[in-house]
Amino acid sequence: MGILINENTRVAVQGITGREASKVTREMLDYGTKVVAGVTPGKGGQEVHGVPVYDSLSQALEAHPAINAVLTYVPPLAVKDAVMEALHYNIPFINIITERVPMLDAAQIHAYARLRRTRIVGPTSVGVIHPQARVKLGPIGGVNVDRVYQPGPVGVISKSGGMTTETSWIIRQAGFGISTAMGIGGDFIKGGNFVDLVPMFFNDPQTEAIVIFGEPGGGDEEALAEYVMQHGLQKPIIAFISGRFVDHMPQGVQFGHAGAVVERGMGSPAVKMAALRKAGVLVAEVQHEVGALLQEVLA
Amino acid sequence: MRLYEFEGKQLLEKAGVPIPKGFYVTYSAMGAVGADPELERIFDELGGREVAVKAQVLAGKRGKAGGIHFADSPEALQQVVEAMVGSELLGETVTGVLIEEKASFEEEYYMSLTYDTVARQPVLAISREGGVDVETFAREHPDKLVLRRFGPIVGLMPWVARDAAAEAGFRGRELRQIAAIAVKLWRVLVDNDARLVEINPLVRTADGLLLALDAAILLDGDARVRHPETNFPPRQATGRPLTERELIAQAIDEGDYRGVAGKYVELDGDIGMLTSGGGGSITLMDAVAAFGGRPANYTEYGGNPPAEKVYRLTKVVATKPGLHGLLIAGGIANNTRVDVTFEGIARALEEIRPEYPIVIRRAGPGEEEGLRLMRELAQRLGLDMEVYGADLPMTESARIIVEKAAAYRQKVEGK
Known part of the structure; x- marks a missing residue:
């Protein structure tokens, strides 16, 4: 079993329609990660590399109740809102890739995560990888994952x-x-x-x-x-x-x-x-x- | 971003924290021949009594370094200001001074708000012993500095501030005054997205009022975009003005948000560093130093910048006079394209044609093409260049360039 992620991990990507997020979604899928949904407000109904996009996390959860990990890829000033949304739905693991999140927002996110007993890695995380189950969140390892991991x-x-x-x-x-x-x-x-x-x-x-x-x-x-x-x-x-x-x-x-x-x-x-x-x-x-x-x- | 005292005091005043009456005078206001009517007016406005003249620098411990003087007449004020503006203090050029009424006070206290990064909460610090070097004081008398952490969602409640003030030894009216100022400091921290707000000293005047005599504020650079109303001019934190090369480098990232290639700090060593990634660049600096070498600069490019940006950075790094070696290195990139960035480096090296040795170690997307480009360049121009991919541990490349630079230094100095 991996730490925080394993073969049962089902991922929703917040901000999936962004340029970097979309590229990394492709890499994750290629590696074997089960990316089941994406969330970008206003872009519900689209698809990114075959992954359905929803307007909100609540809609994504309704269609994919197995989601148990969220990858946060939204712009810095939108991170607090996105993570609070994930915390509200008791997603057990949240991985924040976004850099340059204001310190006050990070402190508030941490305080609320503690109340909700949720694990967070990040902001400014490059992701998490568990090679045995071929699951990774985030850009970690890039395109040539197996050479290193x-x-x-x-x-x-x-x-x-x-x-x-x-x-x-x-x-x-x-x-x-x-x-x-x-x-x-x-x-x-x-x-x-x-x-x-x-x-x-x-x-x-x-x-x-x-x-x-x-x-x-x-x-x-x-x-x-x-x-x-x-x-x-x-x-x-x-x-x-x-x-x-x-x-x-x-x-x-x-x-x-x-x-x-x-x-x-x-x-x-x-x-x-x-x-x-x-x-x-x-x-x-x-x-x-x-x-x-x-x-x-x-x- | 650190604020000057006069900028910090503006934010305190806006939040209702009492500050002494004062005027900021810049270099551009100076240069008058004979008596300066502006300084005379300021002296009168401040009550026609003794005034304090405080050099505006970002470094701490300014008082001990001679950055605060007093003047009891307009003539004396002009003398002090003229001597101070343009002088060097703690590695900075003083471009402005704050002229304030000289406050008479009976007590000096200490108060600050910042984040405790281990508890990951804001923390209020209060002490009855202010005006001192708080680091040393807190180490020697930890019992006299009260620290109170609190939740960042609810914020600093007045009762928490009162508890902290009581624990620090405040009583009666003063207890309530101290707590009120603490709550205002929390507003300063939140409303401006500051990482640190410090008043040292916070003084009690003869008529029982509390006054912030100094202000140290560190703003969160990551939150500046949500504060367009406080548009403080950019400043350098190295404690010295930017060098010519640093200014050229800074311009690289202006107006082009694709990746970062404009971070460059000039140092006094002889090994040029063209390194990528924040963690990788620092680790390579450490490794060069550990193997006995001296970096000529610090830089870090990353986030997949276009070739043109890296070309310009290479021109800055590799043309510094006195180089005995150049290290072009980074980890195994997750994202940055090696072929694209090396195209920029190769173009610059073709123009510069360095005689000093070059060591390259890099891997990541497009590495085969990128490394081949460099090998071809070395052969075509007859450069003293060693090119490595992932097989060589990144920090081994530091050992190799240190050895080669030492040999080259001996050769050129032996001539």
């Missing part, structure tokens, strides 16, 4: 979308496959933090080791270190934290993602690496060392 024992959680696939590729070159891989986005406030997701990988029978890709800013990595100190390192975790050079840059310079802003000395890569090491996590100095570390722990 083969079934196996390693879970991947990455703040960077592009580096989700690069990390999985390093794992593949080290001789291992992927249980579930996901890009959680680098935003300061997001639905799925390391500390929300790592326990799911601990409980997943397929996963034997977890690789995380962290970034400067925020306190996600520090919170994970604290969680592991309290609950134990139930499976080996290997981490790479990018952005150490940012420590030598003037404060407030924005590099990469919104979350990668080092404000007020908090969330620096050096602090994160030290906290994770103290908790027993193996921390790679250079990204491709993740492969050798993995060979050590899974030997």
